[in-house]
Amino acid sequence: MTMGTPEIYKTLLVEQQADVLTVTLNRPRQANAMNLTMVNELTQVMNRAVEQQVRVFIIRGADGNFCAGGDIKEMQAIASDREELAQFNRSFGLMLEQANTLPCVVITVLQGAVLGGGFGLACISDVAISDTTSAFAMPETSLGIIPAQIAPFVVDRIGLTQARRLALLGQRIPAAQALTLGIIHHVSQTQDELDSKLTLAVSAAMNCAPQATATTKALMHKVGKLPMASLLDEAAIHFADSVQGEGREGARAFAHKSKPNWR
Secondary structure: OOOOOOOOOOOEEEEEEOOEEEEEEOOHHHOOOEOHHHHHHHHHHHHHHHHOOOOEEEEEEOOOOOEOOEOHHHHHHOOOOHHHHHHHHHHHHHHHHHHHOOOOEEEEEEOOEEEOHHHHHHHHOOEEEEEOOOEEEOOHHHHOOOOOOOHHHHHHHHOHHHHHHHHHHOOOEEHHHHHHHOOOOEEEOOHHHHHHHHHHHHHHHHHOOHHHHHHHHHHHHOOOOOOHHHHHHHHHHHHHHHHHOHHHHHHHHHHHOOOOOOO
16 A cells, blocks of 8 residues: 555655555755755654554665765855754754654664764664665764754764764764664665565564554653653553553464454
8 A cells, every 4th residue: 555645755755555654865966965855854754654653664765875964055055044054953853853752663774874864863763774885973073063963862872972982073983883882783784685674674563563662662762751660650551551452452362373453
């Protein structure tokens, strides 16, 4: 099943098959660098994914690159307007916040440049799959700017010590090191292996109940933001709701050695 009404995007290619929505960042001449149009279009697609209760949201890049970060030319075009610059930057952060808290499983497929804002997108994904061509970096400080909106997500992903090193040196690291740091979860040696890892991840995500997935993600995002006792009290209520909800179907399928209805 594809989207009912095809929509034309200037910076994205969007494809939906059943409950899996794939977004391809599509500014290949700019190594898929993000401009404001792309940020706004990604926001629109994520809103649609929530409305349609999509279960897997895949982000990848066109023509061998994931994303080279923010569009430097667009930044310089508005460089004389401090307020507009701040709004431009914050709009990207709002999009990252939305992507980070999507109730579905978010998978990034990483190749080539994974820089700046692209690095930030990798760090908010639930599953990050890379090939050996990927180069990861926070190059902002080497360009005289700061990783304003992505820094908190990078710290959440890999911790303060490693995030400081990457941000303050601006050096590129290969996929193997990104795997060691926990930025990504898989490194594939070939395109076939990359495709296979993606298929397996999508299949595994579809095995899990959609409401249980959404509630689990929301619960994990509250770790460190609520007192532990309050968080566990809330978790207990959600657990009871899950047992009385999707858990009934899960128990039935387990007992009968059959597939639950969400599969």
